[in-house]
Ligand code: SF4
């Protein structure tokens with residue numbers, strides 16, 4: 001499963017734009033002090049585990065969290 005570390009994500013949307021199958025979107029979070037921030041959220045029911053978002057994230061906020069392998073055949077050209 002591909003996951004986003006909330007404390008690293010800056011909501012830049014690079015992963016949203018780079019995902020070939022539209023599995024990523026931004027959600028808004030409100031912190032304890034009332035600040036609103038956007039972070040990326042990956043839909044695991046859509047994600048093909050291609051790894052593109054891991055490579056593209058400038059903050060290294062996206063990672064593979066279990067023993068599944070990156071499946072390049074899931075890339076949509
Ligand atoms: S590319 Fe990285 S920092 Fe930018 S929105 Fe996606 S997870 Fe967050």
Ligand code: SF4
Pocket residue numbers: 002018019020021022023024042046047048049050051052053054
């Ligand atoms: S691993 Fe691939 S399919 Fe899954 S969210 Fe990232 S770019 Fe999209």
